[in-house]
Amino acid sequence: MRAAVLGAGSWGTAFAKVLADAGTDVTMWARREEVAASIRDRRVNPDYFPQTRLPDRITATAHAGEAITGAEIVVLAVPSQTLRGNLAEWVRHLEPDASLVSLMKGIELSTTKRMSEVIVETSGVAAERVVVVTGPNLAPEIMLGQPAATVVACTDLERAKAVQKAVTAPYLRPYTNTDVIGCELGGAVKNVIALAYGVATAMGLGDNTKATLITRGLAETLRLGVALGADPLTFAGLAGLGDLVATCSSPFSRNRTFGEHLGRGETLEEAQASTRQTAEGVKSCLGIRDLARKHGVDMPITEQVERICHEGVSPKVAMLALMNRELQHEVR
Ligand SMILES: NC(=O)c1ccc[n+]([C@@H]2O[C@H](COP(=O)([O-])OP(=O)(O)OC[C@H]3O[C@@H](n4cnc5c(N)ncnc54)[C@H](O)[C@@H]3O)[C@@H](O)[C@H]2O)c1
Ligand SMILES: O=P(O)(O)OC[C@H](O)CO
Incomplete structure (x- = not known):
């Protein structure tokens, strides 16, 4: 393999x-020759994990x-x-039955498509050959070998099992x-909710606020997922x-x-410069908000994160907007 x-x-x-x-034997592709050479010759990725020796495979x-x-x-x-x-x-180099494994957790801005949809559209391969790996997998912890679990999602269960192995x-x-839909949406939307969580953290807000963001963030992820055909139970799982x-x-x-x-009041450009x-x-x-609007799904946290990121709305104003919405039944 x-x-x-x-x-x-x-x-x-x-x-x-x-x-x-x-x-499994692995060949990595790096954009820069010096990174490829360092991995090949010194078994180290100098930009990301300079302290960790990579396996000989x-x-x-x-x-x-x-x-x-x-x-x-x-x-x-x-x-x-x-x-x-x-x-x-890259597509012209693909072997006829290779599995394409997506690690990405995003939505394409211009099309509001999930990554597996972009892969199928761009490569012309059948959806059954596209596998999504997603879950609570922070790379630095995985590099340390700390125990974790993940999800290998594919519409073709046999292919999912092969990649699982x-x-x-x-x-x-x-x-x-x-x-696949639920797993991909879980991965993409959690990034937006984590932005909100980071904003709240920097504002000095406590655990009630944070638990509310996680729970209501999951509720809006689930609403979008159900509208797009996902299994609601997926959102209770690792993805x-x-x-x-x-x-x-x-x-x-x-x-x-x-x-x-x-949350500390930096602009988008300032935050980008420091990360x-x-x-x-x-x-x-932006893509998730557009997708939600297209399907008539209410995603208030995502809406406010978009306003903070791209419309210059202050975290305080965004938080007030969330709190002052019309009162609702919890499950809908
Ligand atoms: N880092 C994590 O812990 C983690 C865990 C799970 C999933 N993910 C997801 O994996 C995906 C990749 O994240 P990452 O953490 O490796 O990001 P990263 O920023 O660490 O690395 C991205 C890589 O893509 C390359 N790149 C940048 N622009 C490019 C371009 N125009 N063309 C080709 N290559 C380009 C960069 O050089 C870099 O090697 C993201 O969707 C992320 O959400 C990340
Ligand atoms: O560092 P983040 O915010 O991109 O998150 C990394 C992973 O997606 C966690 O599973």
Whole structure:
């Protein structure tokens, strides 16, 4: 078994380690030759995990074709908004029955599509070949080998099981699921709620506020999911509640951290200048808000996160807007 991991960022690197520790040979693709050379020759990704030696089963290249050719599993680990362009260049190298594994947790801005939809549209492969891996998986903890679980979702259960096997490491326990829509939405929307959680944290708000954001954040994720055909139970699982809790609680989370910058009164540009890695929720909140409006789904936290990020609304005004909404029945 050989896998390609396309993207040598935080999660791409940690996931390559998972595959290697599960016994799979991995070729990573890095955009920059010096990163590929460091992984290949020194077994270290200097930009993301300079202290961790990567397993010998991992090699790297700056030529995507070299990584993809001959790979039975092709893992996509680039920012959601660049995936379409990246994949268009890579598709000609794909083996006829390779599984395409999406690690991304975002919604495409221009189309409001989920990542698996973008993959099918761009590559022309059948939806049954696209697998989504998602769950409470903060890359720095996975790199340390701390025990965690994840979800391997595919409409083709047999393919999900094959990928499940390929990513079972001593510290990672993967579960299969066939609800790709629910798993992807859980991963994308939790980033937006984690931004709100970060804002609340920086505002000095306490555990009542935070628990309310998590619970009502999950409620709006579930409403959107049901409108799009997801199984509501998915949101009680690792890809839903699990990832939401992990991302909101963790100081490692780029989304929560970004929210903290905004909560301290920084502008979008200032927050972007102080954070280098991908915080998917910042762009995805626009796509998720549009998707929700298109389907007539009420997503008040997402609406306010979008206003803070992109309309310059202050966290205090956004919080007041959330509190002053019309009173409602809890479950609807
Ligand atoms: N980091 C985590 O803990 C984690 C865990 C689970 C899922 N994810 C998801 O995985 C996806 C990737 O996140 P990450 O953490 O690896 O992000 P990252 O910012 O650490 O890395 C992104 C990688 O993509 C590359 N890249 C940037 N722009 C590019 C472009 N235009 N074309 C090609 N490559 C480009 C960067 O060089 C980098 O190697 C995101 O959707 C994220 O939500 C991340
Ligand atoms: O660092 P974040 O906020 O992108 O979150 C990372 C993972 O998605 C957590 O599962």
